[in-house]
Amino acid sequence: MKLELRGISKAFGSFYANKNIDLMVDDAQIHCLLGENGAGKSTLMNVLYGLYQPTEGEILLDGNPVEFSGPGDAMAAGIGMVHQHFMLVPVFTVAENIALGAETTKAGGVLDLQVTRKKIREISDRYGFDVDPDAVVEDLPVGVQQRVEIIKALVREAKILILDEPTAVLTPQETDELLEIMRQLKANGTSIVFISHKLREVRAVSDVITVIRRGEVIDSVSPESSTTELANLMVGRAVELNLNKAPATPGEAVLQVKDLTVVDQAGTTTLDSVNFEIHAGEILAVAGVQGNGQTELTEAILGTQPVTGGSVKLAGEELVGKSVKQVLRSGVGFVPEDRSVHGLVTEFSIEENLVLDLYDRAPFGKGISMNLDAIKKNATTQIKDFDVRTDNPLNPASSLSGGNQQKVVMARELSRDLKLFIASQPTRGVDVGSIEFLHRRIVAERDKGTPVMIVSTELDEVMELADRIAVLYKGKINGIVPGNTSREVLGLMMAGVSAEEAAEQAEFTKSDNEPVEATPAGERNEHQEGEGQ
Amino acid sequence: ACGAAPEESSSAGKYPDYVGCIVSDSGGFDDQSFNESSYRGLKNAEKDLGITIKEAESKSNADFATNLQGMMGASCNLTVTVGFLLADATADAAAKNPDSHFAIVDNQYEKNIDNVKPIIYDTAQAAFLAGYAAAAASETGTVATFGGIQIPTVTIFMDGFADGVAKFNEDKGENVKLLGWDKKKQNGTFSGDFEKQDKGKQITKNFISAGADVIMPVAGPVGKGAGAAVAEANKGGEKAKLIWVDSDGYLTAPDYKEYMLTSVVKTMDKAVEDVIKADAEGKFDPTPYVGTLENEGVALAPFHDFDSTIGEDTKKEIEALKAQIISGDLKVESAASPK
Amino acid sequence: MTSSTLQPAISVLPSKKTSIILSVIAVIVFLCFGLMGNSESAHFQLNSAGDAFKLPELVFPGKASNIVIGLLLLGIAAYSWIQRKKGQSLATWMIAIAAILFVLSFLIWVVSGADITTISLASLLAGAVVLAVPLVFGSLSGVLCERAGVVNIAIEGQLLGGAFTAALVSSLTKNAFLGLIAAGIAGALVSLVLALFSIKYVVNQIIVGVVLNVLVSGITGFLFTTVMQEDPELFNSPVHLPVIEIPLLSAIPVLGPILFKQSVIGYLMYLAVFIVWFGLFKTKWGLRVRAVGEHPKAADTLGIKVNRTRFWNVTLGGIVAGIGGSFFTLVAIDSFTKEISGGRGFIALAAVIFGRWNPIGAFLAALLFGFADNLQVILTIIGTPVPSQFMAMMPYLVTIFAVAGLVGRSRGPAAAGEPYVKE
């Protein structure tokens, strides 16, 4: 189906999130929207999906103007949307989630999930999804949940599919699979609007790229444009994509993790005798498909995850058995993977969030009283330092965009003297401009001599930052390799292949199994020196 | 909405300038118990003597003093307060307003206060007769009683009732059982409050299924629950009877009159009216009024519908017991009796 | 956590809590109820008046039976420790049996030690159900509202409003069924205020609920004094709903009176529990309601009208609770008095949570409460040495024990309490 947006504007109060936007999506086209955090991409899509009413402008489908009073209308017109934040009911099964809103019933309104299950299997077979209709959604990995979202749209026979940042939480493998699915859908005649901050995949899959800045369309360009061009268009200034970090100068091993084992309440071993060290002044990146123990690893070090066995020594001091507060006090900076759940109290002011784990320490707290002036002063400095975009430090953190929220967490954790810095998914959902900034701060911390541990499912990020890379697979370390190891080797290792075998296989298959087109990251790796091991 | 407009008129009674006031305890004036009876006394005085009345219902203990203070502002000649909970507040108000008169129902001070007349009852005397009657009327050989909350004004009924049953057993060599109250241990069955009528109903059903056929609830409105259970049992073919307390239930709880064996009456309405009358006539006297069988302050109500089913012998025995109690030959004692 | 991608490599031992509780219970039964127990026998009558056939009285010699039960429980406890060593947890039915054995031995212990050593099991259970009726309706209202994402603290007000209106209308019309219908409407009116303020005006749902209770209590109290008390004959003499006996079936001992000898409201209760359960978990309607309560935004993106769904569910909840309230004045008692619901709405609220927001769970929780409450009464009747005030605490202590000891953390509908505001 052909989609046309004409002169769409959307105002929130006096603020225009979209200004006079024109957009044409052709039949069987993958049309990508690029833009900074807060540029107005999601807003535009929500307008298209009937969740928001446009302040001005019109929507045409195959040349006919349409008006949606709600998502129901949009769905009926053949539009499907996979939201940035999944719209799945966690406690429902896959079949229930997919049936919801378009249920087939027997007499008397009694649910007939059989029909839904059949449809799910049909679609799964067609696109090679592996989805169990009776699995409970909250037990599923993110990638599978995403497929459930796509099935949801397909079951409703969407001719136009909106994918809002679908890859932000996916692993590289999952991302590749998704891109493949998108191509298949396109081949079947579905039009796709695709939103992503990851230029590599945008270039790999789109037919047309439209760049949005501050609510306005800046340009439509072809996927042949270079990443730098795209980034500059988005941000409106020249962006330095290559980090060009200096080689690490590792000192002594400061963090020593020995035989760390975690067994969760259900009896599953999520971390199995993990051993590694991080030296002063080096970045160890932990790579792996989500759900292989990364979360448990960081939380076990922090102390929010009970440890079954093993030891974690920081500068010779045992951390296992200590309270979270003691761990933080012994000099650990911790950026959790989900900022809005674990990193921030979104109802608190930015000011308060900037001292969320420092409130009881000098100069902010003394005994049970707090020094509000010190907190205010701290906020002013940090906001300036980290370029947090806000007009008032007393605004609630919820008023910040994702990228700026991340900056707040990062600023807080880097604002004190650290003996160890741990950051999980430090740039998830963050636009290129902010990624650049945050990466520089992480490297700066390394250069101060702090051991740094980065957990990321983003291979680009891992390769960008790491001096050494540890790959987690099913709760075990499947090898620790130098920072310049190639994507292919890492990908294989993440799938459980040992480091040596992976290196061989990668060499062997490199030419005929390219997942996506060659990347600038690959080029960059070449001029990075290998360290460690 | 049509009719003639009334002529402006002011009704003139005997004592239009006399202001009689009442402050309830937290039970309120519709507690089917002493607040209600006392209030009725005041209402009667309004009707019979033409006095002006003012009332203040307390929602909780915190209101007592405030209410009394309010009454002082309303220039009451005599203020009736109901229940021991108001004792301190009443004494306090009496001390601060030596020219006003007070009457307090169901409370006795250790030392009499010059402008407060306590109205108290030796309820156990009448309850004793009820216990005897219940034991005599029981066909199953089991009778029962339960209270609302374990407080003396409640347990005094239960004590008297227990003694009456015991007396019957002793005199007749029978073994009528009493459920719901153990006088010696001062422990038994209570509904826990004066609100949950359905709980009272359930308690009574349990009594009936444990074999009791005469039940005396001492629980204010919760007694109605007992009435409902007894009515239901009778409709189901059982023969259960009820003994009402405070007022003659045959008249005040007519829903259950056909099951009303008798009632243990405390004539608070009369006492209150009498005190007001005396005061209006300028004959206030602070000596405690103790309602007894002798002065008919407490009494066993008529058997009404059951009159014919109670044997003449039994009636005679009850009369005799009453006489003995009045003469002092028979002492009915309860930990809760007035000193 | 996406641990489902991982195979359990080592399995950890199940929690010790169950085994410890079982062991403690077993020891108490064996030592305190058994060895140190009373040697009198405990008699349990199974028959009530009107039963079709007579069942013999169950007689348990106090000491001996409890020693046996104690040994059985010790066995179960030991087995649970063995199972735990093997890394397996005890089957739920074994825990259920242990619980039943414990209750039985407790009953034998108190009854054999009381002044009267006979109790009627039939009336114990029948009474438990009767005491539970308003609780069940109240908790169903809670379930209906909370499943749709609206916290309903106003159950007490709905019950009270239903009781008052039923009494008034039944008195005025001399028709109990009109009273029943009016009670439903009254409950719905209370709900309407809850819905209006919490859904349309986005006022905190807990505030509205708490305040509604006060409001209904005030209005009914005010009207009781100013209207009903003025002429009780006219305004407060409700005609009752008849008790309908199903021939033959109602004569089955123990079960008959509970299941087949009920007022319309009693039958409605069983029906309502089933319908709400079936509706919520088996129908399209229920799927949508639960989606709205768990993730309103997701439901919205699928074209489900979130606030409309909430609105109707809250209203429906009000109707259910209103009918439950009419039980007070149309079945249990012969007239309305102030505060006749006596805090039962709050117990119902507890039953909602205790029953994990499931209609059947809430029903069982309400029954447990009714059981404990009625047992408490019966034990005071047969004469226990425990002071009456402590006996009265029993249902509440049982609930605390059950919730803290057995149930623990419970997860309600994720969006309950959160208004849904659409841009």
Place this chain on the structure above:
Amino acid sequence: MSESKTPVIPDSGKTGNDLFKQITQGPGLVSVLGVIVALVIGGLLIAITDEKVAQSAGYFFARPTDFLSELWRAATESYVALFNGAIYNSAQGFKPFLETLTVSTPLICAGLGVAVAFRAGLFNIGAQGQIIIGSVLAAYVGFAWHLPLGLHLLLVIVFGLIGGAIWGGLVGLLKAKTGAHEVILTIMFNYVAVYFIDFLMNTQAFRRPGETNPISPILDSTAVFPSIPGSRLHLGFVMAVLLVILVSWMFKRSTVGFEFRAVGHNPEAAKTAGINVARSTIIAMALAGALAGAAGVAQVAGTEKVLTSGIAGSLGFDAITVALLGRSTPWGTFFAGLLFGAFQAGAVNMQITTGTPIDIVSVVQSLIVLFIAAPPLVKAIFGMNRKKKRSSKLETTQAGAK
């Protein structure tokens, strides 16, 4: 709490217990208008049930002015009486206002208890039980021990606070250790406290010598708050004000308050930031209990001077409304407590002089809370909503997020 860590990205940081956020901030004018609407509805209720109004309605066509004037009279008379009883009357001057302060003292204390728990994400329905246990301990110290002036009152206060703290803290402990829901626990603990005090009042230790009724001895004169001569206003009011200041300080500038609020809004983030959530829950509930216990102290050492089983009245439940009306802020609670205190003090006078049943006060009080909490409704009633429909909606959702 690993089970709640699902891979589904939670929508905008769902915090189910975040009560405070939703408590909206109505501007002054709208609040005043809300009170007026509530008073008008209450007035109508009074008027239509008034006997004379009904009578005059009976001959409405014969003399309609009667009906209208009676209607007006019935409604206003009651409120004038209310005002006379709560604030000022010509006979006593502002003495009634002192009574208002007296009545509001325990309401403020208990309201603070509810508010503190709210801010820590806990719904404390248990103020009733906490007041009871607090007053039991306070009263016992007050009548059974005989100590010098100053020390005695101090110990009465301390024990009252401890009593409440134990009762609240137990709930916190059970919740922290077993995960049981505090709503169930507090409801059940209320009942247990009620029967417990019933039991105590039947024991020799708590009963006045020579008295068969369940009423305690009068507290020693060294154990009660000094009061202003000629009124019931006692020093407990100052205690209440101090507690308001203390709680206010705690939330604004203390680490404990910071922890409570963090846990209240987002326990997961609090845990990650090193805050001991279990400990915070226990302390918050204990503190909430202690504040409710202070209400118990105000009762036994302030106005009542004896212990009876009805000592808590309905304070514990009124406290919830007070805290909610005060938007769970300390000073908000203070003023809400004063408002409710005025209503309760005035209600007495209204009842006595006009015979209006006291229940009308709870009707008006609850209507006020409803209307103040829903500014858009009040605006709609007064036609203030002309075009800014959307912004009013935002106002309600966002205002609390401070």
